[in-house]
Amino acid sequence: MNVLEFTSLVWVGSFFAGLLGALTGLGGGVVVVPLLTLVFGVDIRYAIGASLVSVIATSSGAASAYVKEGYTNIRIGIFLEIATTIGAVFGAFLAARMHTSLLAIIFGIVLIHSAYLSLRPRRERAGDDRIDTIAARLRLNGSFPDGEGRRVYHARAVPAGFGLMFSAGTISGLLGIGSGAVKVLAMDHFMRIPFKVSTTTSNFMIGVTAAASVGIYLSRGYVDPGLSMPVMLGVLIGALLGARILAAARTRLLRLIFSMVIFLLAVEMIYSGLTGRI
Amino acid sequence: MMRRKHEWTEEYVELIVGRLLRSGVVIASAIVFIGGILYSIKYGADLPEYKIFSGEPADLRNVHRIIIDVFSVRSRDIIQFGLLLLMVTPVARVAFLLFAFAKQRDRTYVVVTAIVLTTLLFSLVGRYLYS
Numbered sequence: 001m002n003v004l005e006f007t008s009l010v011w012v013g014s015f016f017a018g019l020l021g022a023l024t025g026l027g028g029g030v031v032v033v034p035l036l037t038l039v040f041g042v043d044i045r046y047a048i049g050a051s052l053v054s055v056i057a058t059s060s061g062a063a064s065a066y067v068k069e070g071y072t073n074i075r076i077g078i079f080l081e082i083a084t085t086i087g088a089v090f091g092a093f094l095a096a097r098m099h100t101s102l103l104a105i106i107f108g109i110v111l112i113h114s115a116y117l118s119l120r121p122r123r124e125r126a127g128d129d130r131i132d133t134i135a136a137r138l139r140l141n142g143s144f145p146d147g148e149g150r151r152v153y154h155a156r157a158v159p160a161g162f163g164l165m166f167s168a169g170t171i172s173g174l175l176g177i178g179s180g181a182v183k184v185l186a187m188d189h190f191m192r193i194p195f196k197v198s199t200t201t202s203n204f205m206i207g208v209t210a211a212a213s214v215g216i217y218l219s220r221g222y223v224d225p226g227l228s229m230p231v232m233l234g235v236l237i238g239a240l241l242g243a244r245i246l247a248a249a250r251t252r253l254l255r256l257i258f259s260m261v262i263f264l265l266a267v268e269m270i271y272s273g274l275t276g277r278i
Numbered sequence: 279m280m281r282r283k284h285e286w287t288e289e290y291v292e293l294i295v296g297r298l299l300r301s302g303v304v305i306a307s308a309i310v311f312i313g314g315i316l317y318s319i320k321y322g323a324d325l326p327e328y329k330i331f332s333g334e335p336a337d338l339r340n341v342h343r344i345i346i347d348v349f350s351v352r353s354r355d356i357i358q359f360g361l362l363l364l365m366v367t368p369v370a371r372v373a374f375l376l377f378a379f380a381k382q383r384d385r386t387y388v389v390v391t392a393i394v395l396t397t398l399l400f401s402l403v404g405r406y407l408y409s
Contacts, residue, residue: 001325001326002323003318003321003322004323006326007317036328040328041328041329042329043329046331053365056364056365056367056368057303057364060300060303060371061299061300061303063296064295064297064300064303067292067295067299068293068296070289074288074291074292074375075387078372078375078391082390085394085397085401086397088401089401139384139387207299207371208369211366211367211368211369211402212397212401213401215341215365215403216401218339218341218361218402219339220333220339221334221335222333222334223334224328224334225313225317225353225354225355225357225358225361226317226321226326226354227328229310229311229313229314229317229357230314232307232310232361232364233307233314
């Protein structure tokens with residue numbers, strides 16, 4: 001296999017990774033890293049570098065649309081980015097000191113957990129009208145378009161959300177993924193921010209979180225242009241198409257099938273790590 | 279040039295943030311794509327080597343080298359420059375928000391945004407400070 005064939009195949013693979021990532025809501029990174037390491041035999045450090053780049057592209061590309069629609073809460077996003085960016089820098093430092101087999105095992109575990117989180121049925125929680133003092137001070141309360149009017153919401157449990165965001169950042173910097181599932185968990189489950197606002201704000205934050213660790217990967221020589229090029233372009237186009245399909249199709253069955261695929265990838269990652277093949 | 283005075287409303291900030299992110303991704307993708315075509319022409323017949331990790335050479339690692347080398351018209355340098363632009367897009371978004379919060383005289387968020395921007399710059403160019 002020469003470079004042209006390799007590049008083309010990686011592009012096609014990344015395209016489907018982006019599609020899958022968008023349809024499951026997990027993001028392209030969680031599929032692209034196993035794809036590159038397990039299928040193409042790429043060293044996991046190169047795979048993480050390329051994945052981070054693609055994560056920035058998809059997050060920024062999608063966020064540009066969501067921000068305009070008025071769902072994204074910029075203040076919540078930027079405030080929690082303190083936690084995710086510092087976490088991401090920490091994660092990138094950890095990654096450099098960790099054996100690649102251990103990275104693969106952690107990746108597999110995170111993958112299973114993310115798939116589980118994304119499959120969990122979502123119940124919109126009853127709005128909490130008590131005003132949380134921290135949230136009020138930081139002006140984290142907001143409203144979003146809902147039918148004809150705007151629906152007001154109040155954030156709460158800010159310290160818990162902030163703490164969980166640090167973990168989300170660490171996972172992102174360590175494994176080269178967006179860790180959107182953990183970000184949504186922090187905002188939706190702990191801070192009781194409406195689901196639509198949580199998901200779009202999470203997506204808004206993912207690019208900045210990835211940017212906080214990618215500089216460290218770049219300076220370590222983990223970002224290879226020949227590999228990152230097809231991965232970035234493939235994931236980006238796949239994710240944009242996936243978002244369109246998602247808007248049109250009923251996705252319950254799709255999600256279930258893809259979550260099975262992701263579960264299998266996760267098991268394979270853990271197995272490869274345990275047997276020292278990664 | 280005519281300068282329109284804008285109210286720095288949330289909607290206006292959101293509009294600019296959206297445009298900024300989209301332009302960054304579009305321009306970066308175009309550069310990466312052009313570099314990718316040149317790369318495929320030049321190295322297409324070679325054998326790929328990603329199984330064994332060796333790390334990139336210095337000219338593809340350091341921000342200032344990547345910026346200088348884009349004019350060398352070597353395909354790998356062009357791609358790397360496009361990737362660097364992409365990495366800088368979220369940083370530009372944060373820098374713009376810092377400016378917007380300052381315009382809105384929102385002191386708390388000027389501080390919050392400054393912390394995020396510092397972390398991002400540390401990651402991107404911090405290496406120059408301690409090495």
